[in-house]
Amino acid sequence: MTKTKARAPAIYQIYPRSFQDTTGSGIGDLPGITSRLDYIAGLGVDAIWLSPIYVSPMMDGGYDIIDHTAIDDRYGTMEDFDAMVARAHDLGLKVYMDQVLNHTSDECPWFLEAIAGDEEKADYYLWRDPKPDGTEPNNWFAQFGTRAWTYNHKRRQYYYHQFTKHQPALNLRNPTVQDHIRTQIEGWLDHGVDGFRFDVVTAFLWDESLKDNPVASQEVHEKVAGETFNPYTFQDHTYDMLPGDGASYAANLRKWAGERAYLFGENTSGNNSIELCMDFSQEGRLDSTYSTDMPEGRGSPATFGDILSRGADFQKLPGWLSSHDQPRHGRGDASDAVLALQMAFLPGPWIIYQGEEMGLTQPDLAHHEVTDPLDLLWWPDGPGREGARVPIPWDADGEWYGFTDGCPWLPMRWDRDVLRRAQGKGGMVDFYRRIIGLRRDHGWATAKIEDSSTQNDIFDLTVVTEDGTRYRGVFCHGSGVSADTPEAPALICSDGVAPSAEGWWGGVWKL
Ligand code: NOJ
Numbered sequence: 111m112t113k114t115k116a117r118a119p120a121i122y123q124i125y126p127r128s129f130q131d132t133t134g135s136g137i138g139d140l141p142g143i144t145s146r147l148d149y150i151a152g153l154g155v156d157a158i159w160l161s162p163i164y165v166s167p168m169m170d171g172g173y174d175i176i177d178h179t180a181i182d183d184r185y186g187t188m189e190d191f192d193a194m195v196a197r198a199h200d201l202g203l204k205v206y207m208d209q210v211l212n213h214t215s216d217e218c219p220w221f222l223e224a225i226a227g228d229e230e231k232a233d234y235y236l237w238r239d240p241k242p243d244g245t246e247p248n249n250w251f252a253q254f255g256t257r258a259w260t261y262n263h264k265r266r267q268y269y270y271h272q273f274t275k276h277q278p279a280l281n282l283r284n285p286t287v288q289d290h291i292r293t294q295i296e297g298w299l300d301h302g303v304d305g306f307r308f309d310v311v312t313a314f315l316w317d318e319s320l321k322d323n324p325v326a327s328q329e330v331h332e333k334v335a336g337e338t339f340n341p342y343t344f345q346d347h348t349y350d351m352l353p354g355d356g357a358s359y360a361a362n363l364r365k366w367a368g369e370r371a372y373l374f375g376e377n378t379s380g381n382n383s384i385e386l387c388m389d390f391s392q393e394g395r396l397d398s399t400y401s402t403d404m405p406e407g408r409g410s411p412a413t414f415g416d417i418l419s420r421g422a423d424f425q426k427l428p429g430w431l432s433s434h435d436q437p438r439h440g441r442g443d444a445s446d447a448v449l450a451l452q453m454a455f456l457p458g459p460w461i462i463y464q465g466e467e468m469g470l471t472q473p474d475l476a477h478h479e480v481t482d483p484l485d486l487l488w489w490p491d492g493p494g495r496e497g498a499r500v501p502i503p504w505d506a507d508g509e510w511y512g513f514t515d516g517c518p519w520l521p522m523r524w525d526r527d528v529l530r531r532a533q534g535k536g537g538m539v540d541f542y543r544r545i546i547g548l549r550r551d552h553g554w555a556t557a558k559i560e561d562s563s564t565q566n567d568i569f570d571l572t573v574v575t576e577d578g579t580r581y582r583g584v585f586c587h588g589s590g591v592s593a594d595t596p597e598a599p600a601l602i603c604s605d606g607v608a609p610s611a612e613g614w615w616g617g618v619w620k621l
Contacts, residue, residue: 118556121461124143124464126160130142133516143194162210164178173208173309174214195301204372209306211291212313216277216278220234236278236279237267238259240268250350253273258272305367305374305397306363308375312352317353323348324348364396375390377390377401377402387399387427399427400461411585414562433463437494444604444615446607450542451618452616458555464502467542503522569587582619583617586613596619598619
């Protein structure tokens with residue numbers, strides 16, 4: 111199979127805990143991933159991205175790490191990992207690992223030693239004395255919406271964290287911390303890894319003055335990532351988020367990982383999101399960086415109009431709509447096929463979240479079933495991260511849908527008839543195979559945009575591929591306004607893949 115030449119891979123995101131269990135533990139594992147690699151390669155994607163499989167107390171779904179160099183027993187062993195990488199490579203798939211450099215778990219030995227009084231380790235993090243009245247050193251909030259400082263009575267100091275209190279922020283300016291990071295990156299490269307997804311690159315640095323953030327203007331308030339009821343959005347993140355040329359830190363990541371590795375970053379800033387993504391993806395930095403604009407706008411034409419007007423280069427801005435952090439975008443109807451085709455046609459890298467190719471929709475969970483700290487904080491109005499993590503239903507007829515022989519860690523209540531249709535001939539999985547194949551064979555991923563319009567809820571895009579061929583894609587998002595399309599039959603369209611949805615239709619033409 112010929113893979114995409116330029117660096118615009120189709121990446122399949124795996125959230126290992128919810129992918130495939132082989133031990134009956136109810137939690138997915140590495141041998142489970144290996145057993146499904148043929149399926150993934152059969153979709154035609156270029157790479158897999160693995161959410162964290164490192165040793166973790168799981169206070170934030172594995173993004174709270176005790177040891178960035180070791181595999182958590184829940185998922186298997188280093189031998190299992192090596193076997194998975196070998197099989198992926200045999201199938202022509204690249205393997206990208208999640209790297210969570212921004213913070214450790216509060217159970218990480220470095221942090222425990224800092225608490226015990228080791229000042230060298232204390233400087234791996236950010237500790238500050240309370241104000242004379244005992245309150246926090248400044249007004250910063252964690253992104254989830256709690257205060258960014260937690261008091262530790264042993265040190266009689268506050269430590270800084272940008273997510274849960276179980277994720278103390280690492281001081282990435284500390285040279286010894288940088289040495290650790292370099293070693294850990296080199297270690298994974300030695301295990302054959304081909305690239306990395308860097309967690310929250312926009313949270314990496316803060317202004318050492320630790321000044322209070324100013325109050326957000328109405329405009330900034332609405333743009334900062336997260337729900338507007340989250341107090342984090344009440345501030346303009348002038349001092350806690352990448353002051354000055356903070357994006358240049360990405361040059362270190364490139365230096366440590368080398369030229370050959372595919373590097374992509376997650377931007378959770380909201381403030382100037384697209385501009386920051388471009389900054390992180392400059393020459394000598396990351397290959398690409400993605401923001402939350404696309405999923406938050408549900409891939410709408412207006413969202414793309416906004417992104418285009420801000421000068422985005424799509425080669426540096428992966429397209430995506432769902433992840434382990436966002437509610438699934440699927441609705442179980444034609445809109446899923448329209449959005450899939452639109453993302454396949456869009457130039458640049460494309461991240462597909464496990465199960466979206468099955469047309470999975472966001473499951474409802476009861477409060478007592480949820481473990482995710484962010485969902486619980488704002489229940490029932492949180493983002494729905496846990497719903498997006500409900501395990502994958504491989505087999506519409508199996509007791510636990512072929513995910514586990516035990517009891518799944520989250521309840522699985524998928525509609526079996528809907529699944530049979532999606533996984534059957536001509537259903538959504540087949541459609542993903544076709545469009546990923548067309549993207550590859552026609553060179554859409556590395557094409558240049560020639561013309562675009564995002565009026566009337568219609569995304570109309572003309573691109574020119576590297577060999578000079580022009581293609582036009584028209585994607586109608588339910589407004590009922592009919593699009594003016596070429597007379598010739600489309601190369602591919604969204605008809606018949608899933609139950610129709612009023613005003614939703616998409617097609618691509620070779621011009
Ligand atoms: C982004 C990850 O995708 C998310 O799951 C996590 O909660 C935060 N970063 C903190 O690591």
